Amino acid sequence: xxxxxxxxxxxxxxxxxxxxxxxxxxxxxxxxxxxxxxxxxxxxxxxxxxxxxxxxxxxxxxxxxxxxxxxxxxxxxxxxxxxxxxxxxxxxxxxxxxxxxxxxxxxxxxxxxxxxxxxxxxxxxxxxxxxxxxxxxxxxxxxxxxxxxxxxxxxxxxxxxxxxxxxxxxxxxxxxxxxxxxxxxxxxxxxxxxxxxxxxxxxxxxxxxxxxxxxxxxxxxxxxxxxxxxxxxxxxxxxxxxxxxxxxxxxxxxxxxxxxxxxxxxxxxxxxxxxxxxxxxxxxxxxxxxxxxxxxxxxxxxxxxxxxxxxxx
Amino acid sequence: xxxxxxxxxxxxxxxxxxxxxxxxxxxxxxxxxxxxxxxxxxxxxxxxxxxxxxxxxxxxxxxxxxxxxxxxxxxxxxxxxxxxxxxxxxxxxxxxxxxxxxxxxxxxxxxxxxxxxxxxxxxxxxxxxxxxxxxxxxxxxxxxxxxxxxxxxxxxxxxxxxxxxxxxxxxxxxxxxxxxxxxxxxxxxxxxxxxxxxxxxxxxxxxxxxxxxxxxxxxxxxxxxxxxxxxxxxxxxxxxxxxxxxxxxxxxxxxxxxxxxxxxxxxxxxxxxxxxxxxxxxxxxxxxxxxxxxxxxxxxxxxxxxxxxxxxxxxxxxxxxxxxxxxxxxxxxxxxxxxxxxxxxxxxxxxxxxxxxxxxxxxxxxxxxxxxxxxxxxxxxxxxxxxxxxxxxxxxxxxxxxxxxxxxxxxxxxxxxxxxxxxxxxxxxxxxxxxxxxxxxxxxxxxxxxxxxxxxxxxxxxxxxxxxxxxxxxxxxxxxxxxxxxxxxxxxxxxxxxxxxxxxxxxxxxxxxxxxxxxxxxxxxxxxxxxxxxxxxxxxxxxxxxxxxxxxxxxxxxxxxxxxxxxxxxxxxxxxxxxxxxxxxxxxxxxxxxxxxxxxxxxxxxxxxxxxxxxxxxxxxxxxxxx
Numbered sequence: 016x017x018x019x020x021x022x023x024x025x026x027x028x029x030x031x032x033x034x035x036x037x038x039x040x041x042x043x044x045x046x047x048x049x050x051x052x053x054x055x056x057x058x059x060x061x062x063x064x065x066x067x068x069x070x071x072x073x074x075x076x077x078x079x080x081x082x083x084x085x086x087x088x089x090x091x092x093x094x095x096x097x098x099x100x101x102x103x104x105x106x107x108x109x110x111x112x113x114x115x116x117x118x119x120x121x122x123x124x125x126x127x128x129x130x131x132x133x134x135x136x137x138x139x140x141x142x143x144x145x146x147x148x149x150x151x152x153x154x155x156x157x158x159x160x161x162x163x164x165x166x167x168x169x170x171x172x173x174x175x176x177x178x179x180x181x182x183x184x185x186x187x188x189x190x191x192x193x194x195x196x197x198x199x200x201x202x203x204x205x206x207x208x209x210x211x212x213x214x215x216x217x218x219x220x221x222x223x224x225x226x227x228x229x230x231x232x233x234x235x236x237x238x239x240x241x242x243x244x245x246x247x248x249x250x251x252x253x254x255x256x257x258x259x260x261x262x263x264x265x266x267x268x269x270x271x272x273x274x275x276x277x278x279x280x281x282x283x284x285x286x287x288x289x290x291x292x293x294x295x296x297x298x299x300x301x302x303x304x305x306x307x308x309x310x311x312x313x314x315x316x317x318x319x320x321x322x323x324x325x326x327x328x
Numbered sequence: 329x330x331x332x333x334x335x336x337x338x339x340x341x342x343x344x345x346x347x348x349x350x351x352x353x354x355x356x357x358x359x360x361x362x363x364x365x366x367x368x369x370x371x372x373x374x375x376x377x378x379x380x381x382x383x384x385x386x387x388x389x390x391x392x393x394x395x396x397x398x399x400x401x402x403x404x405x406x407x408x409x410x411x412x413x414x415x416x417x418x419x420x421x422x423x424x425x426x427x428x429x430x431x432x433x434x435x436x437x438x439x440x441x442x443x444x445x446x447x448x449x450x451x452x453x454x455x456x457x458x459x460x461x462x463x464x465x466x467x468x469x470x471x472x473x474x475x476x477x478x479x480x481x482x483x484x485x486x487x488x489x490x491x492x493x494x495x496x497x498x499x500x501x502x503x504x505x506x507x508x509x510x511x512x513x514x515x516x517x518x519x520x521x522x523x524x525x526x527x528x529x530x531x532x533x534x535x536x537x538x539x540x541x542x543x544x545x546x547x548x549x550x551x552x553x554x555x556x557x558x559x560x561x562x563x564x565x566x567x568x569x570x571x572x573x574x575x576x577x578x579x580x581x582x583x584x585x586x587x588x589x590x591x592x593x594x595x596x597x598x599x600x601x602x603x604x605x606x607x608x609x610x611x612x613x614x615x616x617x618x619x620x621x622x623x624x625x626x627x628x629x630x631x632x633x634x635x636x637x638x639x640x641x642x643x644x645x646x647x648x649x650x651x652x653x654x655x656x657x658x659x660x661x662x663x664x665x666x667x668x669x670x671x672x673x674x675x676x677x678x679x680x681x682x683x684x685x686x687x688x689x690x691x692x693x694x695x696x697x698x699x700x701x702x703x704x705x706x707x708x709x710x711x712x713x714x715x716x717x718x719x720x721x722x723x724x725x726x727x728x729x730x731x732x733x734x735x736x737x738x739x740x741x742x743x744x745x746x747x748x749x750x751x752x753x754x755x756x757x758x759x760x761x762x763x764x765x766x767x768x769x770x771x772x773x774x775x776x777x778x779x780x781x782x783x784x785x786x787x788x789x790x791x792x793x794x795x796x797x798x799x800x801x802x803x804x805x806x807x808x809x810x811x812x813x814x815x816x817x818x819x820x821x822x823x824x825x826x827x828x829x830x831x832x833x834x835x836x837x838x839x840x841x842x843x844x845x846x847x848x849x850x851x852x853x854x855x856x857x858x859x860x861x862x863x864x865x866x867x868x869x870x871x872x873x874x875x876x877x878x879x880x881x882x883x884x885x886x887x888x889x890x891x892x893x894x895x896x897x898x899x900x901x902x903x904x905x906x907x908x909x910x911x912x913x914x915x916x917x918x919x920x921x922x923x924x925x926x927x928x929x930x931x932x933x934x935x936x937x938x939x940x941x942x943x944x945x946x947x948x949x950x951x952x953x954x955x
Contacts, residue, residue: 075409075547095331099412109407111399113342125334126411 024087026051026173026205027072031081034067034229041067043229044081049222051172054199054206056216058316059226065209066106068226069177072207073103085173099127102166102204106177108158112151116144116161120168127169138164142190156187163191167198174198176208180215188212192219213313223312227320237312244315245288247271250280250304273318284310284318331413335421339395340429350383350433357441373453376441381464384434388472391426393479396542401483406547415543423472423538430468466527473534477560480541484553495561502568506575512657513579514630517612522574526567533563581607581615583626586948588932590614591638594915596788598647600669601917601927603934603948604638616641618650618667621917621925621936621947629667629676630654642691649697649713652676653688662688664702666713679711692736692744699766701736701744703727708736708764708771710744720744720769724762733782737790742766745790745808749782756798757782761808777806780819787830788914792853794828794836803828805836805855814855829872829913831881839870846870846885850896862899864892873910874926876939882926884910891928893939904942908935919945 025048034042041064049055059065070076071083074094083090085097110119116139124130139146142160150158159179166174176195180188192215198204199219210216216223223240225233233240247269249262266274271283293307310318357376361369396419399405408418445453481492503526510519537560545552585607593602604616619626629652639662641652648670656663661684668674679700683689689704699719701710706726710719727734727748734748743763750758759777764770777793780800786793793806794816802815803822816838823839823846831837834853839846846867849859864870867885874882881894882904891905908928915927917936925936925945933949 070547073406073410075406094409095412095414095417097412098410103410105406105410107403109404111338111342111404111407114338118341122334122338123411125337126331126413 024051025049025084026086027055027175027207028084028087029068029071029081030084032068032071032078032083033080034064034071034076035079040229042071042078045226045229045231046081047224047231047234049205049207051205052203053222054216054220055208055222055224056220057207057209057224057226058211058213058216058312059209060320063226064229065226066177067229069106069175069209072175073098099169100172102169102171102174104159104162104166104174104176104179106179106181108150108155108162110150110158110161110165113149115149116146116153116164119150119161119165120146123165123168129169131168131170135164135168138167138194141194156183156191159183159187159191160194163194167194170202171204174204174206174208176206176210178209178211180210180212188215195219213316214311217312225316225319232319240315241309241312243286243288244310244318245285246308246310246314247283247285248277248280248306248308249283273321284314286319329417331411331417332421332424335408335413335418336425336428339422339425343391343429346387346429347432347436350387350437351439353383354379354437354440357438358444360441370450372441373445373450374455376438376445377453377455379441380434380436380438383437384430384464384468385471387433388426388430388468389475391430392472392475393483395422395426396476396538397479397483400480400547400549400552403547409547415546416539419539419542423476423535427468427472430472431465434464434468466524466531470527470531470534473531473538476538477534477556480538480549480553480556484549486550486553488553488557492557492561495557495564499561499564499568502565503571506568506571508657510575510578512630513613513628514615514655515578515610515613518578518610519575521611522571522578526571529567529570530564533560533567536563578610578613579615579628581610581613581628583617583619583948585609586617586932586934589929589934589948591616591641592911592915592927592929592934593641593643594912594917594927595643595647595650595669596645596914598643598669599916599918600643600647600650601915601934601947602641602643602650602652605932605948616652617948618669619947622920622922624920627667629665639688640691642693644693644697645695646697649693651691651693651700651713653691656682656684660684661686664689664691664700666700679713681711690734690736692738694738694741699738699744701738703734703736703746708744708746710764710766719766720764722764722769722771724771735784735786735790737786737788739763739790739808743772747784747786747790747793747808749779749784750776756780756800759784759793759795759806761793775808775811777813785828785830787834792830792836794830794838803838805851807854816851816855816859817849823869827871831872832875832913833878837872837881841868848872848881848883848894850881860896862894862896871910872913873908873928874913874916874939876924876926880939882910882937882939884908884928891937893942902942904939905937905944907931908937919943 027049029045029047032042032045057065067076071078072085072090074090077091085101088097090097120132120135124132144157144160180191196219221237223237224231249266266281266283269283269285272286273284275282357372357379360367360375361372367375510516537556540559541552541556545555587606587608589603590605599620599622601619601621602616603619604614606614616629617626618629639653643650650667650669652665653662654665661682663682664679665676666679667676686705689702692701698712698714699710700713706723707721708724709721712719724746737745739745744766745763747761750760757779759779760774762774763772765772778798779795780798781796784793784795791808793808795804795806796819797804801819803817803819804813804815806813817840821840821842823841829837836851838849840849845863845865846869848862848870851859864885869886871884872881873884879896881896883894884891889907890903891908892901893904894901908930911927917925919925919938923938923940925938928935928937934947936945936947
């Protein structure tokens with residue numbers, strides 16, 4: 016993993032952050048930075064440490080070492096003042112169950128100097144969420160939409176979304192991300208989100224981090240990430256005796272992050288794809304039916320995390 | 329403040345419906361007078377207040393664990409923590425909201441009954457007062473905070489709960505011990521003044537711990553309860569230490585702290601003095617001090633918890649034993665205790681003689697301190713303290729057990745004598761004398777002296793009595809054994825503001841007012857012959873203070889309370905003090921230098937005077953304020 020590229024003035028930064036729960040290390044000397052105006056997607060399997068990181072960022076969890084900075088300020092020490100400029104959509108929307116969206120919005124309006132109550136109302140109407148139904152009686156998707164409407168109501172400089180579409184149906188996910196995209200297009204808000212919905216973030220994130228066992232496996236721009244990851248399929252060649260053979264030496268030379276045996280041959284994922292180098296060797300490879308294809312973010316994630324877990328060698 | 333206010337408003341908005349429930353409950357005050365066996369209409373206001381108090385307390389107890397603990401357990405507290413709200417604002421807003429709500433519930437529940445009460449123009453209910461209101465407020469806060477704390481501790485079940493339980497037991501035991509010690513020392517009243525501040529400190533500890541729990545623990549239940557435990561128990565232990573320190577201070581007054589003297593008694597020998605009275609800064613606490621006047625060392629003993637009523641206390645003749653009456657720790661009545669003064673550091677021992685009712689008994693110790701006699705509720709009892717056995721117990725009839733109308737004396741080793749004034753008879757008063765045979769436990773035949781006055785003075789051995797003759801014309805000396813009587817003086821000549829006394833050498837000393845001056849007539853011990861006469865020109869009263877030697881007397885004359893050392897042979901007198909009130913002729917102690925000194929009072933202080941030098945020494949109270 017390459018060292019994170021530290022922007023000049025990141026709106027969100029994590030510096031040597033470690034969180035332990037007893038003997039278990041949830042975050043292990045983690046460092047990352049999210050530059051202003053970017054959309055950062057933090058990916059990771061369950062238990063990778065994403066929620067611990069978000070809790071640290073929101074000042075709900077005190078790290079054992081290091082610090083989490085939002086807007087350049089320590090989020091444990093200056094949580095309350097920071098959150099006046101940071102919108103949050105939690106994993107489990109958690110408003111008081113007896114309050115309806117209108118009451119919640121009115122409560123929040125007393126806390127933020129630039130609260131846009133009409134904006135909340137408009138968004139909820141767009142989502143089709145009734146504003147006079149108690150929060151506890153809303154569906155999970157509706158709760159998430161209320162949370163997003165509240166998070167956007169004061170034009171935050173930074174949005175932190177903690178797996179906001181977890182458990183939502185396809186339509187709810189779509190409307191959620193559409194609203195988010197609209198906000199990004201409108202105001203260029205910096206976004207930090209953790210999610211399992213890789214397909215959705217692939218279209219909006221311009222930087223990706225992959226967390227595994229509390230460590231950052233990868234922290235890089237979406238474009239460069241997708242450029243350097245390729246799937247290379249090696250069909251099995253028939254030998255003199257009629258057996259099929261895999262060009263093991265050739266595959267090993269590519270230093271793949273994942274290799275999988277298929278019925279028709281071998282599939283390798285490489286993280287250092289260099290088109291020029293491959294072009295030089297292509298004629299020979301092409302003769303043998305070798306195919307090179309781009310990967311989706313989800314495929315890259317599975318290749319990397321699966322390789323770490325030892326599942327898809 | 330804005331954040332806390334917003335949270336407070338939200339709490340009330342969320343739960344305002346319980347006000348309707350409280351109003352509904354409050355209607356009970358309207359129905360109560362009309363129910364069978366219902367309350368009196370005049371009590372409707374009090375009933376409404378009681379209802380309000382109960383409703384508010386129940387509300388606080390129910391909402392206490394719900395307001396933060398439940399949200400924490402259900403992971404809903406992060407709604408507040410993901411807003412620009414400080415932990416302090418969340419904590420204060422939520423708890424203030426609930427306290428306000430509980431208070432409002434109480435007010436609403438009291439409203440219907442209170443309204444009817446007001447419309448009837450009835451006087452303000454007796455249970456309504458500022459102190460009751462403040463106590464109610466404190467109770468609400470305590471209930472809420474306790475409920476909140478218990479709620480947090482119980483929601484996260486772990487080994488910590490065991491530690492919390494241990495800490496709780498330690499604090500509770502500590503508080504109980506402190507209170508119990510104070511009660512046992514008779515300082516329960518003085519200690520009451522600290523309970524309210526202690527409750528406030530406990531409430532502050534609970535509040536501080538819950539604030540730190542919310543501010544530092546934030547949205548994590550496990551961390552919250554750890555923070556709560558780590559903060560709460562040290563704070564409560566500090567409160568406990570503070571109370572313990574206060575208790576130590578209350579229970580360790582010095583002689584200098586005595587504000588005044590309720591009771592003073594000197595041992596006939598050995599130089600011990602018992603003194604009791606209220607002490608500075610400890611209202612209601614009246615410790616007794618047994619002082620060794622020579623060394624200045626003293627020991628505190630618990631005696632009476634009854635304000636202003638000195639309990640009987642008596643030294644043995646050899647001055648090595650002390651017996652006294654004290655209030656039981658665990659209830660009303662009295663019990664008997666002794667203190668062995670011959671053993672350094674000895675503690676008072678209860679004799680397990682206890683009564684739950686009736687006035688205190690009269691006490692007497694035999695000269696050697698072996699026998700303790702006490703008279704209580706018409707029964708005369710003698711116990712052998714060394715053998716711990718009952719020597720005698722005999723009914724003595726209806727005796728007015730006021731200490732100055734009864735005297736118990738050991739005239740010899742075989743008898744206990746009781747001398748008492750009879751209740752007023754139509755023709756005068758009777759002084760009744762009866763002996764208890766200690767060998768048989770039987771009462772001997774009673775002797776009756778007719779007297780013209782209620783009061784008498786018995787000699788230390790009880791063999792002679794100074795009393796008025798039955799026609800009230802003379803002061804006479806009665807010999808109990810022979811029943812002989814000698815007139816000492818015409819009663820109309822007895823000086824007022826004076827005190828009859830038997831001198832330590834056994835001679836009766838009688839102050840007489842003659843030709844405008846007080847004369848001290850000292851008669852022979854059997855009353856025969858002419859008295860020695862010592863005239864104090866210009867004085868109006870006289871008290872004999874002591875007899876340093878057979879030929880010398882300490883007397884105090886008034887006006888001006890001049891104290892003199894009188895030479896009985898030469899009639900010369902030397903002034904040794906001023907403004908001093910003598911106590912008793914046998915209140916003799918030793919100075920640090922080993923000289924004999926007598927006890928006096930000056931204002932609220934106890935003073936000893938060495939008659940040889942006239943040197944004063946202040947034994948109690950502040951020396952600075954003595955003069």
